[in-house]
Amino acid sequence: MADTSPTRRIVIAGGSGFLGLSLAQHLHENNFEVVILSRNTPRSEGPWTHVAWDGRSLGNWKSCLDGAYGMVNLAGRTVDCIKTPDHQDEILRSRVESTRVLGQALRAIDQPPPVWVQMGTAHIFGDPPEAICTEQSAIGVGLAPDVAMAWEEEFAKARLPSQRGIVLRTSFVVGRDRGAGGGALDRLSLLTRLGLGGRIGTGKQGFSWIHELDLNRLFQRALIQESMHGVYIASAPNPVSQIEFMRALREAMGIRFGLPAFAWMVRLGAPLLLRTDPNLALYGRYVRSDKLREEGFAFQFPDVGPALQDITRSLS
Template structure:
């Protein structure tokens, strides 16, 4: 049997993609999920609530690595209740996983946390790992999240936090709603179009997780994004090109606000803000990107 990797909260788009990637590499995969266990081939599902110790903790003991994806989706309207759940789901899962690790007889050698580039706020300035943080609710969430993850320095396991960018993959994730808009001839520039998208291909992200799990030199915080961020205007133009669509009228900011609240049931700031981030530490560590050109990445995901 291969090394066991535990994916906490791994039943979402990014978690399932990593699970299947790891299976292909010969690992055992266990997903901790709030939902009852589905039938999903070789992946083992174990129920947990994301905040209290239970029988699930036995899966951590003797595992090779733990990767934590847990957190309520930010793709919602930021009501008081949703804000509280966005924060608590992230902090509670970090705390209880650390508690489970500390009681292990054979602790995992790596504890990898999925974080977010949202910590840099809304900026067009180039941001590496040492750039100043932004301001606002999303930034505050990320700051609390990272502080909690590194609150207690663990000798074993290594602690790695990946600030994930705009991950592009097939059959889900951030790309699907944009593809739908383009197919309906609604894929124009969003708002000013000057907001940056720090994008990366899902294959590169999965390899980043693998490096964080296996490479003992990885420790601390990394910007998990591609090396070539682009503006929303450039991104939407590339997506239209790949999908064979011509020029489309832009979506002015007032329309984006209206559509987000009335039809998408989400915060308009998710579409109207952005950040220009680069993966300096990954590049310095020698990480090799498969996809650095947006149209090449989109053709792989849409045409294949």
Template sequence: MASTVLITGGTGTIGRRLTQLLQQQGYQVAYLSRTNKPVPNVTVYQWDVQRGQIDPRAIQTADHIIHLAGAGVADERWTDARKNEILTSRTQSTELIAKALSENPNQVKSFVASSAIGFYGGDTGDRPLNETSPGGADFLAQVTRAWERAEDQVAALGIRTVKLRTGVVLTMDGGALPKLAQPIRLGAGAPIGSGQQYISWIHIDDLCRLYIQALADESWQGVYNAVAPTPVTNETLTRAIAEVLKRPMLLPNIPNFVIKLMFGEMAITVIGGNYVLNKRIADETNFRYQYADLTNALNDLLN
């Protein structure tokens, strides 16, 4: 009988693509959702994180859980209320899953949870970072640390837990790439700030394949940096997009102060950078990237 994978955040950009790939490989997929809106070929169970409510059948029928839920970091300006939502949407949802697992009979073999390279800090320059590098001290680092502590509550139940610290996900279905590509298509693209800040990126299909391998391979445990093997600078990425789209790059760099005026504190997600390495994936697993090369990834997504 096919294994059932329960996904939180299944209707988001990553969740939708992950659902397709899981179903192609013969998995049954179920969602934990705030609404009971039907999704084709997916069993939908309801939960209400703020009220601490979850349909116990979701837990009782799952063989694996993939936890993606959390308010988008770059969707809105960081007011105090929004920052609180970014934090609690991650920690409370994870704690609710841990509580439901402890209170309901289940056969869950693995818990594969989203995390973020924000763990290391919003701007760590060109210092190479791997899974044993220390965490940062800024807002996103604090959020990620609290998020991973909540995920440890599942591991404490004896369920194999994998945390994928995810970099910048390249997809045309949302996130950074459409925002970068649009002005370049119009001939108005330019690197941001110095252009020398590093972007640790990953193609969405490679990220989804990492999730699937992490739930299927029992040797995976703990934290992995879910990034492609080669981080690039903002300028390299911008020029590579222009090359793939066959558009000229004519404008000077967009100054940091303009970005800060537009985004406030959230500007760190654009003008900051991290040189994050996929050390554990490279050294300890047999995972093979389909898109290890940036130009190949951009050709696939933009053309």
């Protein structure tokens, strides 16, 4: 999917983390100029320009959007935390306010980018038991679906009427650490090395996932393919249960066993030892995109085993 046309500028808002640096590298390799718009300087150096912002207020940073080919918004506080009231408020505000101020910036420049690709989350569907969700499925209830809906509603208001807009409701991303703290796969890999990579709770909860390369290809496709618009689920076409995912991870890492964790153990250990929300492990969802299948998008990693083998092989 390499592009040989002249260099074009893509601005990645909230791009200093694991997903942003992965996407920035991918776009650079496909002949795009990349600007990372973030609060903090990326921890690793790379073929991009960094511009500082606070994610809340309009400033001189808006000039990097003027004349850009496209914009990607990944900004938002991680949900991998204990859900205190303050954290819940920041999870919501960081997403809504960053989206809002990007919309303000677009209205303050001469040549706004013609396409805006917005990060979303597959958690918008809640945690339905063993049902496969598609773009047509009902929205769930709870904190995560409420935050996801507020995020998408703000995007709908912030986007220019003339602008092509795409939301990618993303599932768990399987990828490599690039000096940005890695993804959640780092934590699962550590637990697996410690012999704790077994069933969590019932093990039947949905584990929808996507290889970072396929996610990057989806972002690039959304930027350049004018027929893409609206909401898409960004997840591999073959979701698995939690127990199946961990079995595939153990096989990829060459580890023969993984001790199970009962729900009560996770509820005690997750906040105390891992400083995270136990519900992230105890609940899940099965999602798949009807729209991508209808549009003929071919995943390079449709199955979890080869995807995890590819990632772990690159880390060895």
